[in-house]
Amino acid sequence: MCLIAEIIHTCSHEKVAQAAVASLGSEFAGRVGVTAETFGLSVGAFAARAVREFEKSVGEQEKKALRAIMDRTDQPILTGLQAILQPIVDVDDPASELQALINPEESRAGQKLASAEIWPKRPKSVDFSFG
Known part of the structure; x- marks a missing residue:
């Protein structure tokens, strides 16, 4: 199974996503938690939705960047999950920018948020130092 497909398969489940985010370190998990709270969701529910939205929204160029x-x-699945979540938790105002991610029917008159608004064509480099 392709590693991206494995992320989608496993981290689309709330409890698995929550455990995976926790294993990324307390600093990053805390930032995900703050973003999740913006929507009244648990870390696991938020991360699972973000992973499912990533699967639906991105094209081959973004997937190729994620593979790179x-x-x-050492831990490609966790690295991939962090790369998927990083641009979302780095948004200055997640409530306004990510409404489509969580409640697409209530945002922008029902229009989907363009994937480039969340996942840029060239993902940001991910800092894995948790100290």
Whole structure:
């Protein structure tokens, strides 16, 4: 199974996503938690929705960039999950920018948020130092 497909398959489940986010370190998990709270969701529910939205919204170019980030890392699935979540938790005002991610029927007159608004064509580099 492709590693991206494995992320989607496993981290689309709330409890698995919550455990995976927790294993990324307390600093990053805390930032995900703050973003999740913006929507009244648990970390696991938020991360699972973000992963499912990533699957539906991105094209091959974004997937290729994600594969490059995951390539030759010790924990490619966790690296990939962090790369998917990083641009979301780094948004200054997640409530306004990510409403479509959580409640697409209530945002922008029902229009989907463009994937480039959340996942840029060239993902940001991910800092894995948790100290």
